[in-house]
Amino acid sequence: MATKAYILIKVKAGRTKDVLQSLKRLxxxxxxxxxxxxxxxxxxxxxxxxxxxxxxxITKIHQIEGVEETDTHIVADA
Numbered sequence: 001m002a003t004k005a006y007i008l009i010k011v012k013a014g015r016t017k018d019v020l021q022s023l024k025r026l027x028x029x030x031x032x033x034x035x036x037x038x039x040x041x042x043x044x045x046x047x048x049x050x051x052x053x054x055x056x057x058i059t060k061i062h063q064i065e066g067v068e069e070t071d072t073h074i075v076a077d078a
Contacts, residue, residue: 002046002048002049003047003049003074004044004046004075005047005053005072005074006042006043006044006072007044007057007061007073008038008039008042008071008072008073009039009040009041009061009069009070010040010067011040012067012068015066019065019067020032023043023061023064026045026056026060026061027056028052029043029044031044039071050074057070057072
């Protein structure tokens with residue numbers, strides 16, 4: 001079963017456009033939008049499982065220059 005999540009991202013001032021472009025290239029990213037206020041960027045991602053989600057967040061998103069913080073919310077099937 002696929003895991004879907006919203007990832008809220010805080011970005012260093014002046015880096016939002018570059019970070020957004022990098023995020024859109026990541027596998028599994030279905031949507032990525034910059035926002036006014038907090039967070040700076042909201043990403044919607046679909047991956048195979050929670051381990052794959054953790055891998056994307058920790059080894060890919062956290063490595064993007066300008067990313068300061070992430071807050072991940074896994075979608076719960078209600």
